[in-house]
Amino acid sequence: MASSKKWASSISSIASLIYFNLIIFQIPLFRVPCRTGICTTPIELTSSQLIASEIFPAVVVKTLLYPGAIANAIIKNASIPSYNNLLNDYNLINVKEAPVTTDLQYLEVLAGSYFSxxxxxxxxxxxxxVSLFGMLIIIWGLVKEAILRKPANTSPLKSVYMYPAMSIAVVCAFSSIRRDVRRLMRSCRARRAAKPPWSSSKSKRK
Incomplete structure:
Protein backbone atom coordinates (compact mmCIF):
# COMPACT_ATOMS: atom_id res chain seq x y z
CA MET A 1 0.00 0.00 0.00
CA ALA A 2 2.81 2.38 0.92
CA SER A 3 4.63 1.70 -2.35
CA SER A 4 1.51 2.46 -4.41
CA LYS A 5 1.08 5.77 -2.58
CA LYS A 6 4.71 6.63 -3.22
CA TRP A 7 4.48 5.75 -6.90
CA ALA A 8 1.23 7.68 -7.30
CA SER A 9 2.74 10.71 -5.58
CA SER A 10 5.82 10.61 -7.82
CA ILE A 11 3.80 10.22 -11.01
CA SER A 12 1.46 13.02 -9.96
CA SER A 13 4.33 15.39 -9.17
CA ILE A 14 6.13 14.71 -12.46
CA ALA A 15 2.91 15.06 -14.48
CA SER A 16 2.06 18.34 -12.74
CA LEU A 17 5.51 19.73 -13.52
CA ILE A 18 5.33 18.70 -17.18
CA TYR A 19 1.86 20.19 -17.51
CA PHE A 20 3.01 23.42 -15.86
CA ASN A 21 5.89 23.71 -18.34
CA LEU A 22 3.57 23.07 -21.29
CA ILE A 23 1.31 25.90 -20.18
CA ILE A 24 3.78 28.47 -18.84
CA PHE A 25 6.23 28.11 -21.75
CA GLN A 26 3.32 28.40 -24.20
CA ILE A 27 3.68 25.17 -26.15
CA PRO A 28 1.04 25.39 -28.95
CA LEU A 29 -1.95 23.20 -28.07
CA PHE A 30 -4.60 24.53 -30.45
CA ARG A 31 -5.30 27.23 -32.99
CA VAL A 32 -8.37 29.47 -32.80
CA PRO A 33 -9.15 33.05 -33.89
CA CYS A 34 -9.08 35.52 -31.00
CA ARG A 35 -8.98 39.25 -30.33
CA THR A 36 -5.26 39.44 -31.06
CA GLY A 37 -5.56 37.47 -34.31
CA ILE A 38 -4.73 33.78 -33.84
CA CYS A 39 -4.17 32.22 -30.42
CA THR A 40 -2.39 28.89 -30.01
CA THR A 41 -2.01 28.61 -26.22
CA PRO A 42 -4.28 28.97 -23.18
CA ILE A 43 -2.10 31.78 -21.83
CA GLU A 44 -2.57 33.85 -25.01
CA LEU A 45 -6.35 33.56 -24.79
CA THR A 46 -6.36 34.24 -21.06
CA SER A 47 -4.06 37.23 -21.40
CA SER A 48 -6.18 38.86 -24.09
CA GLN A 49 -9.22 38.61 -21.87
CA LEU A 50 -7.42 39.85 -18.77
CA ILE A 51 -6.18 42.93 -20.63
CA ALA A 52 -9.55 43.61 -22.26
CA SER A 53 -11.52 43.24 -19.03
CA GLU A 54 -8.87 44.92 -16.83
CA ILE A 55 -9.39 42.28 -14.14
CA PHE A 56 -5.66 42.28 -13.34
CA PRO A 57 -3.07 44.99 -13.98
CA ALA A 58 -0.86 44.74 -17.05
CA VAL A 59 2.16 43.79 -14.96
CA VAL A 60 0.48 40.51 -13.98
CA VAL A 61 -0.26 39.66 -17.60
CA LYS A 62 3.29 40.48 -18.70
CA THR A 63 4.68 38.30 -15.90
CA LEU A 64 2.47 35.49 -17.15
CA LEU A 65 3.61 35.94 -20.75
CA TYR A 66 7.32 36.47 -20.20
CA PRO A 67 8.49 32.83 -19.65
CA GLY A 68 6.84 31.74 -22.89
CA ALA A 69 8.23 34.74 -24.76
CA ILE A 70 11.75 33.81 -23.64
CA ALA A 71 11.22 30.17 -24.60
CA ASN A 72 9.96 31.12 -28.06
CA ALA A 73 12.94 33.43 -28.57
CA ILE A 74 15.37 30.67 -27.65
CA ILE A 75 13.66 28.17 -29.96
CA LYS A 76 13.70 30.63 -32.87
CA ASN A 77 17.28 31.70 -32.05
CA ALA A 78 16.11 35.28 -31.69
CA SER A 79 16.94 37.99 -29.19
CA ILE A 80 15.29 37.93 -25.77
CA PRO A 81 12.18 40.15 -25.91
CA SER A 82 11.88 43.19 -23.72
CA TYR A 83 9.60 42.86 -20.73
CA ASN A 84 8.20 46.34 -21.28
CA ASN A 85 7.26 45.62 -24.92
CA LEU A 86 5.48 42.31 -24.30
CA LEU A 87 1.99 43.71 -24.79
CA ASN A 88 3.04 45.10 -28.14
CA ASP A 89 4.73 41.83 -29.15
CA TYR A 90 1.52 39.90 -28.40
CA ASN A 91 -0.76 42.49 -30.08
CA LEU A 92 -2.39 43.33 -26.77
CA ILE A 93 -2.12 47.11 -27.00
CA ASN A 94 -5.45 47.68 -28.76
CA VAL A 95 -7.16 44.50 -27.59
CA LYS A 96 -9.88 46.49 -25.80
CA GLU A 97 -11.05 47.87 -29.12
CA ALA A 98 -11.24 44.46 -30.79
CA PRO A 99 -14.72 42.96 -31.34
CA VAL A 100 -15.89 40.43 -28.75
CA THR A 101 -17.79 38.28 -31.27
CA THR A 102 -14.78 36.01 -31.75
CA ASP A 103 -14.47 35.32 -28.02
CA LEU A 104 -18.17 34.54 -27.77
CA GLN A 105 -17.91 32.10 -30.67
CA TYR A 106 -15.11 30.18 -28.93
CA LEU A 107 -16.46 30.59 -25.43
CA GLU A 108 -15.71 27.00 -24.37
CA VAL A 109 -12.09 27.28 -25.48
CA LEU A 110 -11.79 30.58 -23.61
CA ALA A 111 -13.29 29.16 -20.42
CA GLY A 112 -11.14 26.05 -20.68
CA SER A 113 -8.05 28.23 -21.09
CA TYR A 114 -8.85 30.01 -17.82
CA PHE A 115 -9.11 26.68 -16.00
CA SER A 116 -6.00 25.33 -17.72
CA VAL A 130 -8.78 21.83 -12.42
CA SER A 131 -6.24 21.16 -15.17
CA LEU A 132 -8.11 18.15 -16.52
CA PHE A 133 -11.41 20.03 -16.36
CA GLY A 134 -9.92 22.86 -18.40
CA MET A 135 -8.45 20.52 -21.01
CA LEU A 136 -11.76 18.71 -21.47
CA ILE A 137 -13.63 21.98 -21.96
CA ILE A 138 -11.09 23.12 -24.57
CA ILE A 139 -11.37 19.82 -26.45
CA TRP A 140 -15.15 20.00 -26.37
CA GLY A 141 -15.08 23.54 -27.74
CA LEU A 142 -12.71 22.59 -30.56
CA VAL A 143 -14.64 19.45 -31.48
CA LYS A 144 -17.96 21.30 -31.41
CA GLU A 145 -16.57 24.03 -33.63
CA ALA A 146 -15.13 21.53 -36.10
CA ILE A 147 -18.24 19.32 -36.30
CA LEU A 148 -21.31 21.43 -35.61
CA ARG A 149 -20.31 24.60 -37.40
CA LYS A 150 -19.14 25.31 -40.90
CA PRO A 151 -15.89 27.28 -40.90
CA ALA A 152 -16.45 30.88 -41.92
CA ASN A 153 -12.89 31.20 -43.17
CA THR A 154 -11.49 28.47 -45.40
CA SER A 155 -7.88 29.56 -44.93
CA PRO A 156 -5.92 26.69 -43.30
CA LEU A 157 -3.87 29.18 -41.28
CA LYS A 158 -6.99 30.63 -39.65
CA SER A 159 -9.06 27.47 -39.20
CA VAL A 160 -9.55 25.69 -35.88
CA TYR A 161 -6.86 23.09 -35.24
CA MET A 162 -5.68 20.87 -32.41
CA TYR A 163 -1.93 20.23 -32.12
CA PRO A 164 -0.50 16.83 -31.06
CA ALA A 165 0.82 18.42 -27.86
CA MET A 166 -2.80 18.59 -26.67
CA SER A 167 -2.78 14.82 -26.10
CA ILE A 168 0.33 15.17 -23.92
CA ALA A 169 -1.34 17.94 -21.93
CA VAL A 170 -4.46 15.81 -21.37
CA VAL A 171 -2.42 12.80 -20.20
CA CYS A 172 -0.40 14.99 -17.84
CA ALA A 173 -3.56 16.68 -16.53
CA PHE A 174 -5.08 13.29 -15.74
CA SER A 175 -1.87 11.89 -14.27
CA SER A 176 -1.50 14.90 -11.99
CA ILE A 177 -4.56 13.74 -10.02
CA ARG A 178 -3.07 11.47 -7.38
CA ARG A 179 -6.32 9.71 -6.49
CA ASP A 180 -7.03 8.77 -10.09
CA VAL A 181 -3.49 7.46 -10.53
CA ARG A 182 -3.86 5.28 -7.44
CA ARG A 183 -7.20 3.96 -8.67
CA LEU A 184 -5.65 3.13 -12.04
CA MET A 185 -2.76 1.32 -10.36
CA ARG A 186 -5.17 -0.65 -8.16
CA SER A 187 -7.28 -1.70 -11.13
CA CYS A 188 -4.18 -2.86 -13.00
CA ARG A 189 -3.03 -4.89 -10.01
CA ALA A 190 -6.49 -6.38 -9.56
CA ARG A 191 -6.54 -7.50 -13.19
CA ARG A 192 -3.11 -9.08 -12.86
CA ALA A 193 -4.17 -10.88 -9.67
CA ALA A 194 -7.38 -12.16 -11.27
CA LYS A 195 -5.60 -13.42 -14.39
CA PRO A 196 -4.41 -17.04 -13.92
CA PRO A 197 -0.68 -17.59 -14.41
CA TRP A 198 0.41 -19.23 -17.66
CA SER A 199 1.94 -22.20 -15.91
CA SER A 200 -1.22 -23.13 -14.06
CA SER A 201 -3.37 -22.79 -17.17
CA LYS A 202 -0.90 -24.95 -19.11
CA SER A 203 -0.99 -27.65 -16.46
CA LYS A 204 -4.75 -27.70 -16.54
CA ARG A 205 -4.69 -28.37 -20.28
CA LYS A 206 -2.44 -31.36 -19.76
Missing part, protein backbone atom coordinates in the same frame (compact mmCIF):
# COMPACT_ATOMS: atom_id res chain seq x y z
CA UNK A 117 -3.82 28.26 -16.66
CA UNK A 118 -5.20 28.23 -13.13
CA UNK A 119 -4.79 24.44 -12.97
CA UNK A 120 -1.13 24.71 -13.99
CA UNK A 121 -0.39 26.64 -10.81
CA UNK A 122 -2.80 24.70 -8.60
CA UNK A 123 -1.28 21.43 -9.84
CA UNK A 124 2.01 22.37 -8.20
CA UNK A 125 0.06 22.51 -4.94
CA UNK A 126 -1.40 19.01 -5.58
CA UNK A 127 -4.76 20.26 -6.88
CA UNK A 128 -4.73 18.76 -10.37
CA UNK A 129 -8.39 18.24 -11.19
Missing amino acids: VAGAFLGLLKYGR
Whole structure:
Protein backbone atom coordinates (compact mmCIF):
# COMPACT_ATOMS: atom_id res chain seq x y z
CA MET A 1 0.00 0.00 0.00
CA ALA A 2 2.81 2.38 0.92
CA SER A 3 4.63 1.70 -2.35
CA SER A 4 1.51 2.46 -4.41
CA LYS A 5 1.08 5.77 -2.58
CA LYS A 6 4.71 6.63 -3.22
CA TRP A 7 4.48 5.75 -6.90
CA ALA A 8 1.23 7.68 -7.30
CA SER A 9 2.74 10.71 -5.58
CA SER A 10 5.82 10.61 -7.82
CA ILE A 11 3.80 10.22 -11.01
CA SER A 12 1.46 13.02 -9.96
CA SER A 13 4.33 15.39 -9.17
CA ILE A 14 6.13 14.71 -12.46
CA ALA A 15 2.91 15.06 -14.48
CA SER A 16 2.06 18.34 -12.74
CA LEU A 17 5.51 19.73 -13.52
CA ILE A 18 5.33 18.70 -17.18
CA TYR A 19 1.86 20.19 -17.51
CA PHE A 20 3.01 23.42 -15.86
CA ASN A 21 5.89 23.71 -18.34
CA LEU A 22 3.57 23.07 -21.29
CA ILE A 23 1.31 25.90 -20.18
CA ILE A 24 3.78 28.47 -18.84
CA PHE A 25 6.23 28.11 -21.75
CA GLN A 26 3.32 28.40 -24.20
CA ILE A 27 3.68 25.17 -26.15
CA PRO A 28 1.04 25.39 -28.95
CA LEU A 29 -1.95 23.20 -28.07
CA PHE A 30 -4.60 24.53 -30.45
CA ARG A 31 -5.30 27.23 -32.99
CA VAL A 32 -8.37 29.47 -32.80
CA PRO A 33 -9.15 33.05 -33.89
CA CYS A 34 -9.08 35.52 -31.00
CA ARG A 35 -8.98 39.25 -30.33
CA THR A 36 -5.26 39.44 -31.06
CA GLY A 37 -5.56 37.47 -34.31
CA ILE A 38 -4.73 33.78 -33.84
CA CYS A 39 -4.17 32.22 -30.42
CA THR A 40 -2.39 28.89 -30.01
CA THR A 41 -2.01 28.61 -26.22
CA PRO A 42 -4.28 28.97 -23.18
CA ILE A 43 -2.10 31.78 -21.83
CA GLU A 44 -2.57 33.85 -25.01
CA LEU A 45 -6.35 33.56 -24.79
CA THR A 46 -6.36 34.24 -21.06
CA SER A 47 -4.06 37.23 -21.40
CA SER A 48 -6.18 38.86 -24.09
CA GLN A 49 -9.22 38.61 -21.87
CA LEU A 50 -7.42 39.85 -18.77
CA ILE A 51 -6.18 42.93 -20.63
CA ALA A 52 -9.55 43.61 -22.26
CA SER A 53 -11.52 43.24 -19.03
CA GLU A 54 -8.87 44.92 -16.83
CA ILE A 55 -9.39 42.28 -14.14
CA PHE A 56 -5.66 42.28 -13.34
CA PRO A 57 -3.07 44.99 -13.98
CA ALA A 58 -0.86 44.74 -17.05
CA VAL A 59 2.16 43.79 -14.96
CA VAL A 60 0.48 40.51 -13.98
CA VAL A 61 -0.26 39.66 -17.60
CA LYS A 62 3.29 40.48 -18.70
CA THR A 63 4.68 38.30 -15.90
CA LEU A 64 2.47 35.49 -17.15
CA LEU A 65 3.61 35.94 -20.75
CA TYR A 66 7.32 36.47 -20.20
CA PRO A 67 8.49 32.83 -19.65
CA GLY A 68 6.84 31.74 -22.89
CA ALA A 69 8.23 34.74 -24.76
CA ILE A 70 11.75 33.81 -23.64
CA ALA A 71 11.22 30.17 -24.60
CA ASN A 72 9.96 31.12 -28.06
CA ALA A 73 12.94 33.43 -28.57
CA ILE A 74 15.37 30.67 -27.65
CA ILE A 75 13.66 28.17 -29.96
CA LYS A 76 13.70 30.63 -32.87
CA ASN A 77 17.28 31.70 -32.05
CA ALA A 78 16.11 35.28 -31.69
CA SER A 79 16.94 37.99 -29.19
CA ILE A 80 15.29 37.93 -25.77
CA PRO A 81 12.18 40.15 -25.91
CA SER A 82 11.88 43.19 -23.72
CA TYR A 83 9.60 42.86 -20.73
CA ASN A 84 8.20 46.34 -21.28
CA ASN A 85 7.26 45.62 -24.92
CA LEU A 86 5.48 42.31 -24.30
CA LEU A 87 1.99 43.71 -24.79
CA ASN A 88 3.04 45.10 -28.14
CA ASP A 89 4.73 41.83 -29.15
CA TYR A 90 1.52 39.90 -28.40
CA ASN A 91 -0.76 42.49 -30.08
CA LEU A 92 -2.39 43.33 -26.77
CA ILE A 93 -2.12 47.11 -27.00
CA ASN A 94 -5.45 47.68 -28.76
CA VAL A 95 -7.16 44.50 -27.59
CA LYS A 96 -9.88 46.49 -25.80
CA GLU A 97 -11.05 47.87 -29.12
CA ALA A 98 -11.24 44.46 -30.79
CA PRO A 99 -14.72 42.96 -31.34
CA VAL A 100 -15.89 40.43 -28.75
CA THR A 101 -17.79 38.28 -31.27
CA THR A 102 -14.78 36.01 -31.75
CA ASP A 103 -14.47 35.32 -28.02
CA LEU A 104 -18.17 34.54 -27.77
CA GLN A 105 -17.91 32.10 -30.67
CA TYR A 106 -15.11 30.18 -28.93
CA LEU A 107 -16.46 30.59 -25.43
CA GLU A 108 -15.71 27.00 -24.37
CA VAL A 109 -12.09 27.28 -25.48
CA LEU A 110 -11.79 30.58 -23.61
CA ALA A 111 -13.29 29.16 -20.42
CA GLY A 112 -11.14 26.05 -20.68
CA SER A 113 -8.05 28.23 -21.09
CA TYR A 114 -8.85 30.01 -17.82
CA PHE A 115 -9.11 26.68 -16.00
CA SER A 116 -6.00 25.33 -17.72
CA VAL A 117 -3.82 28.26 -16.66
CA ALA A 118 -5.20 28.23 -13.13
CA GLY A 119 -4.79 24.44 -12.97
CA ALA A 120 -1.13 24.71 -13.99
CA PHE A 121 -0.39 26.64 -10.81
CA LEU A 122 -2.80 24.70 -8.60
CA GLY A 123 -1.28 21.43 -9.84
CA LEU A 124 2.01 22.37 -8.20
CA LEU A 125 0.06 22.51 -4.94
CA LYS A 126 -1.40 19.01 -5.58
CA TYR A 127 -4.76 20.26 -6.88
CA GLY A 128 -4.73 18.76 -10.37
CA ARG A 129 -8.39 18.24 -11.19
CA VAL A 130 -8.78 21.83 -12.42
CA SER A 131 -6.24 21.16 -15.17
CA LEU A 132 -8.11 18.15 -16.52
CA PHE A 133 -11.41 20.03 -16.36
CA GLY A 134 -9.92 22.86 -18.40
CA MET A 135 -8.45 20.52 -21.01
CA LEU A 136 -11.76 18.71 -21.47
CA ILE A 137 -13.63 21.98 -21.96
CA ILE A 138 -11.09 23.12 -24.57
CA ILE A 139 -11.37 19.82 -26.45
CA TRP A 140 -15.15 20.00 -26.37
CA GLY A 141 -15.08 23.54 -27.74
CA LEU A 142 -12.71 22.59 -30.56
CA VAL A 143 -14.64 19.45 -31.48
CA LYS A 144 -17.96 21.30 -31.41
CA GLU A 145 -16.57 24.03 -33.63
CA ALA A 146 -15.13 21.53 -36.10
CA ILE A 147 -18.24 19.32 -36.30
CA LEU A 148 -21.31 21.43 -35.61
CA ARG A 149 -20.31 24.60 -37.40
CA LYS A 150 -19.14 25.31 -40.90
CA PRO A 151 -15.89 27.28 -40.90
CA ALA A 152 -16.45 30.88 -41.92
CA ASN A 153 -12.89 31.20 -43.17
CA THR A 154 -11.49 28.47 -45.40
CA SER A 155 -7.88 29.56 -44.93
CA PRO A 156 -5.92 26.69 -43.30
CA LEU A 157 -3.87 29.18 -41.28
CA LYS A 158 -6.99 30.63 -39.65
CA SER A 159 -9.06 27.47 -39.20
CA VAL A 160 -9.55 25.69 -35.88
CA TYR A 161 -6.86 23.09 -35.24
CA MET A 162 -5.68 20.87 -32.41
CA TYR A 163 -1.93 20.23 -32.12
CA PRO A 164 -0.50 16.83 -31.06
CA ALA A 165 0.82 18.42 -27.86
CA MET A 166 -2.80 18.59 -26.67
CA SER A 167 -2.78 14.82 -26.10
CA ILE A 168 0.33 15.17 -23.92
CA ALA A 169 -1.34 17.94 -21.93
CA VAL A 170 -4.46 15.81 -21.37
CA VAL A 171 -2.42 12.80 -20.20
CA CYS A 172 -0.40 14.99 -17.84
CA ALA A 173 -3.56 16.68 -16.53
CA PHE A 174 -5.08 13.29 -15.74
CA SER A 175 -1.87 11.89 -14.27
CA SER A 176 -1.50 14.90 -11.99
CA ILE A 177 -4.56 13.74 -10.02
CA ARG A 178 -3.07 11.47 -7.38
CA ARG A 179 -6.32 9.71 -6.49
CA ASP A 180 -7.03 8.77 -10.09
CA VAL A 181 -3.49 7.46 -10.53
CA ARG A 182 -3.86 5.28 -7.44
CA ARG A 183 -7.20 3.96 -8.67
CA LEU A 184 -5.65 3.13 -12.04
CA MET A 185 -2.76 1.32 -10.36
CA ARG A 186 -5.17 -0.65 -8.16
CA SER A 187 -7.28 -1.70 -11.13
CA CYS A 188 -4.18 -2.86 -13.00
CA ARG A 189 -3.03 -4.89 -10.01
CA ALA A 190 -6.49 -6.38 -9.56
CA ARG A 191 -6.54 -7.50 -13.19
CA ARG A 192 -3.11 -9.08 -12.86
CA ALA A 193 -4.17 -10.88 -9.67
CA ALA A 194 -7.38 -12.16 -11.27
CA LYS A 195 -5.60 -13.42 -14.39
CA PRO A 196 -4.41 -17.04 -13.92
CA PRO A 197 -0.68 -17.59 -14.41
CA TRP A 198 0.41 -19.23 -17.66
CA SER A 199 1.94 -22.20 -15.91
CA SER A 200 -1.22 -23.13 -14.06
CA SER A 201 -3.37 -22.79 -17.17
CA LYS A 202 -0.90 -24.95 -19.11
CA SER A 203 -0.99 -27.65 -16.46
CA LYS A 204 -4.75 -27.70 -16.54
CA ARG A 205 -4.69 -28.37 -20.28
CA LYS A 206 -2.44 -31.36 -19.76
